[in-house]
Amino acid sequence: MSEERYLNLTVLYFLDYGQEYGGAVHTLVHQALLAKRHGVKLFFFLSSHSGKNISSQFTDLFYKYNLEFEVFDFSISSQPEDIDIICIDENYDVIKKRISEIxxxxxxxxxxxxxxxxxxRELGIPHIMNIYPLTNDFFATEYVDVFxxxxxCDSYYWGEQWKEHIGVQYTCIRTVVEKISKKKKPFNPGNMKCVIVGSIYSLKNQLEVIKGFAEAINRGVVGTLDVYGDDGNTYATICKEFVKEYGYSDYxxxxxFCNEMEKVYDDADVLICGSVRESYPNVISEAMSxxxxxxxxxxxxxxxxIDDENNGYLTTGxxxxxxxxxxxxxxxxxEEGxxxxxxRNAVYTAExxxxxxxxxxKLLDYYYFVLTDRVKDVKKHRYSIYDLRKDFFEIITVYKENKYRFTEPRVASSKVWYIAYYRQRINRAISEGKRFYVWGAGRYGKTTIELINVFFPTLIITGIIDTFVNGTFCGFEIFRPDSCFHDDECIVFIGLANGQWDVVDxxxxxxKVYGADFFVLAPREW
Known part of the structure; x- marks a missing residue:
């Protein structure tokens, strides 16, 4: 069919929270810009759910490309456990009305x-999501069909896993780069310029990369490592302290954060990505280009x-x-030239x-496929907002009647959906006389205790688990982690976000088995 099929297309893009501009929303905005080049009319919605301030990265980008956006209160989640049904119930009608006008x-x-x-679904408009990694723990229960x-997806690896779990029809579209050119400066074994790019946090594993670079310096590598990305957190501080303590500040x-990455890449030789979990990072496509x-x-x-030793290098761990x-x-x-x-192979791969x-x-072809396939899709019985409000009416009501009891209602509301699915298992553990611990003597530990008090009023908390804090927390005695590791009769509610993956591990x-012996009542670290 002629390319004219795209010229009268209108697409509404739901972006991230206005305060947050990460790799996922960067990818979606640039997909939208590609569609715009082909005559597609664009609308953008940003969310105020995490606060009304809009990141300068958003405003600068929209100003640069002469784009407009509207702000609504909607929640998003990178995984199915923290779907905020309270936000959905309260904001659905306003947003649906605006969509019907567009x-x-x-x-x-x-x-x-x-x-x-x-x-x-209600308006007969097909919806495509961009999404990335998952863990099988997220599907330790079966959900209603709201997905x-x-x-x-930007990789077949994660696309196939989402397909397995929710039966979604997907296509793999890689991240886009605007300009591709061969390396401008020659490689110099006497001055290897290496870079790490991206927000600094534990799953990106920058500390091990930094230690590895330090070891390589000790073993004869000559060069520098420049780290770019948001670094205002505890993990970043640990990375900086290592460099300072062991005398590597010159290297x-x-x-x-840097807005001029083109200049950085032009001057660099090597990009190092040390992630323990990724989909397919933008920085790799940018660096290869x-x-x-x-x-x-x-x-x-x-x-x-990346084909090892052909267009890059893959580590073994x-x-x-x-x-x-x-x-x-x-x-x-x-050194061997x-x-x-x-x-050269990296540039070809980028092309x-x-x-x-x-x-x-690929993007426009998939849009067209979805527009034609949705004729079959709309004939299927599909779960609606009315089904959701009916099925979750009781637990939504409990939350609303007790909202005043939560120190952070928005954090608590994001776990109501989760509690709805695991409530029966927790109630069974209560009836069996299990011992219950909350892991985390901090902000989310407090929210976890509040959630337990509201939704499980007969549950008696034995104590709090924390590795660093001593004494009591919210009136409960604090124990060390060993208290629960070998106790077959205890149930653990994880009430922390930082370090959550270490606790789960x-x-x-x-x-202990997830969804049976322990549950996550803090926001998922993902």
Whole structure:
């Protein structure tokens, strides 16, 4: 069919919370801009759910491309456990009304946006979501069908897993880069310029990369490591303290967030991605498009694109030793004059997988597929807002009647859906006389106690678990983690976000089963 089919298309894009501009929303906005180049009319919704302030990254971007946006209160979640049914119930009708006025042909959202999905169903407008990693724990229970039926993912690895769990029809569309060019500066084994790009936090594993670079320096690598990304958190402080304590400040520098990454890539030789969990990071496509040598862990969709020792390097693990070994290998590659071949292959890979023309065609082809396929989809029985309000009426009512009891109502409301699904299992544990602990003597530990008091009034908390805090918390005695690891009669409610994955890992290694022996009542660290 002629390309004219796209010219009268209108697409409504649901973005992220206005205060947050991350990689996922960056990808969706640039997909929208590709559609705009082909004549597609764009509308954008931002969310005020986490606060009314709008990030300067959003306002600068919209000003640059002469785009407008509207602000509504809607919640999104990167995973199915923290769907905020209170927010959905309270804001659905206003947002549905505005969608009906816009009359878009398609809705395209970032992450799980249930208002967008249910409103699209009621109005007969197909909805596509962009979404990325998951863990099987998220599907330790079966949910009602509120999830989108169409999805764009940037890797086949995660696309197939979402398909397995929710039956979604998906396509894989990689991240887009505007400009692709061969490396401008020659490689120099006497001054390897390495970069890490992205927000600094534990799942990005920058500390091990930094330690690996330090070890490589000790073993003969000559060069620098520049770290770019938001660094105002505890994990970033730990990274900085390591560099300072061990005397590597001349080699490893922290630069914070940078708006001029083109210049950074033009001057760099090597990008290091140390993530323990990824889908397919924007920074890899950006770096390859400038001919950098990529060193990356082999997670998510990364090995779908990076061919070890051909267009980049893949580590065998996540430890500092793994990064050190690859850095030594890259040094040798440069010394032998072979780095240019890897750089050339990286640029070719970027052209084949990330050029704007290829991505634009894949995106518009998928839009057209969804518009034609939805004729079949709308004939299926589909869960609606009316079903949701009926099925969750009782638990929504309990929350609303007790909202005044929560220190942070918005945090608590994001766990009501989760409690609805696991309430029966928890009540059974109460009837069996199990002992209950809350892990976390902090902000979310308090919210967890409040949730227990409201939704499980007969549950008696034995105590609080915390590795660092002593004494009491909210009137409960604090115990060390060993108190629950080998207690077959105890149930743990995780009430912390920072370090949550470490706690989950420790509980599993002690033989406890998620969704049976422990639950997460803090926001999911994801």
């Amino acid at each position: 009359k878009p042909d398609l809705i395209h959202s970032v992450q799980l946006n249930i208002i967008a999905e249910l409103a699209g 989108p039926h169409y999805m764009i 490893i520098r922290f630069n914070g 400038h001919g950098l040598i990529i060193i990356s862990t082999s997670v998510g969709g990364i090995p779908e694109i 996540f430890s500092c030793e793994c990064f050190s070994e690859i850095l030594l290998k890259v040094k040798k590659t440069i 072979k780095a240019e071949d890897i750089s 084949e997988n990330h050029s704007w023309k290829r991505i634009q065609k 420790k509980l599993k290694k002690s033989g």
